Amino acid sequence: MTVTDRQRGDAPSGLHIDAVSKVYGRGRGALLALDDVSLSVRPGEFVCLLGASGCGKSTLLSLVAGLDAVTRGSVDTGGGRVSLMFQEPALFPWLTVAGNVEIALRMRGVDRAERRRRATDLLETVRLDGFGAKRPHELSGGMRQRVALARSLAQESDLLLMDEPFGALDAMTRDILHDEVERIWRERDLTVLFVTHNVREAVRLGDRVILLSSRPGRVIEDYPVHLDRPRRIDAPEVAELAGKITERLRAEVSRHAR
Ligand SMILES: Nc1ncnc2c1ncn2[C@@H]1O[C@H](COP(=O)(O)OP(=O)(O)OP(=O)(O)O)[C@@H](O)[C@H]1O
Numbered sequence: 256m257t258v259t260d261r262q263r264g265d266a267p268s269g270l271h272i273d274a275v276s277k278v279y280g281r282g283r284g285a286l287l288a289l290d291d292v293s294l295s296v297r298p299g300e301f302v303c304l305l306g307a308s309g310c311g312k313s314t315l316l317s318l319v320a321g322l323d324a325v326t327r328g329s330v331d332t333g334g335g336r337v338s339l340m341f342q343e344p345a346l347f348p349w350l351t352v353a354g355n356v357e358i359a360l361r362m363r364g365v366d367r368a369e370r371r372r373r374a375t376d377l378l379e380t381v382r383l384d385g386f387g388a389k390r391p392h393e394l395s396g397g398m399r400q401r402v403a404l405a406r407s408l409a410q411e412s413d414l415l416l417m418d419e420p421f422g423a424l425d426a427m428t429r430d431i432l433h434d435e436v437e438r439i440w441r442e443r444d445l446t447v448l449f450v451t452h453n454v455r456e457a458v459r460l461g462d463r464v465i466l467l468s469s470r471p472g473r474v475i476e477d478y479p480v481h482l483d484r485p486r487r488i489d490a491p492e493v494a495e496l497a498g499k500i501t502e503r504l505r506a507e508v509s510r511h512a513r
């Protein structure tokens with residue numbers, strides 16, 4: 256197997272975020288990070304979330320992942336498994352590459368022999384076969400991101416949340432990982448919510464691109480991306496839509512700069 260030995264019960268239901276607000280702190284120091292955010296992601300859909308720094312993107316992902324509680328509203332993942340891939344790979348330096356993947360399986364109670372087998376398969380899926388015995392410090396940044404991706408996949412989630420996973424990579428490595436993520440998304444029939452600062456990256460990957468406003472974060476635009484896949488990040492049609500979205504984003508950022 257490389258990718259599809261997971262068993263599903265009921266059909267996955269995607270993600271429904273309904274009128275969610277998030278307030279950090281209390282009293283005069285309270286901060287409204289998200290205000291009345293509603294967003295649905297269909298099963299199998301790839302949705303990219305764009306917005307200025309500090310607008311609440313990571314907050315929204317942590318609410319969906321259940322790491323933090325909403326102040327108002329509701330988040331419904333239909334009982335499906337959710338995994339979150341952070342901006343930094345956050346690998347355990349004392350574990351091998353395979354060990355870092357296996358730990359996700361161990362936490363799900365998978366026995367040792369099966370963990371070995373699945374970790375090997377997952378490393379193959381992210382094109383890191385042969386690297387299982389290395390430690391994270393022996394890998395490049397792009398390879399570490401792949402390990403983090405393999406670990407997220409090990410959770411066999413229905414919904415994969417990715418928080419600027421490729422922000423720190425060079426353009427070439429990022430292009431390769433876009434291809435990988437798109438391939439895995441298709442093969443595994445995943446639902447993906449992908450946060451990025453990079454408008455072209457959002458158009459390259461997304462079925463839809465959602466734009467959040469700043470302070471507080473609200474959904475202000477929802478752009479469908481009707482471009483054939485696979486797309487090239489430097490394709491003229493990607494650039495054209497990215498240009499339009501960038502203009503809207505600029506207007507939103509300058510509204511706050513005034
Ligand atoms: N745990 C927290 N406690 C208090 N305030 C927080 C907490 N986490 C985030 N915030 C605040 O909420 C707002 C949104 O933060 P968040 O990290 O969600 O932004 P972001 O859109 O992910 O930004 P970036 O693009 O820079 O990663 C910010 O003003 C931030 O200071």
Ligand SMILES: [Mg+2]
Pocket residue numbers: 312313314418
């Ligand atoms: Mg963030």
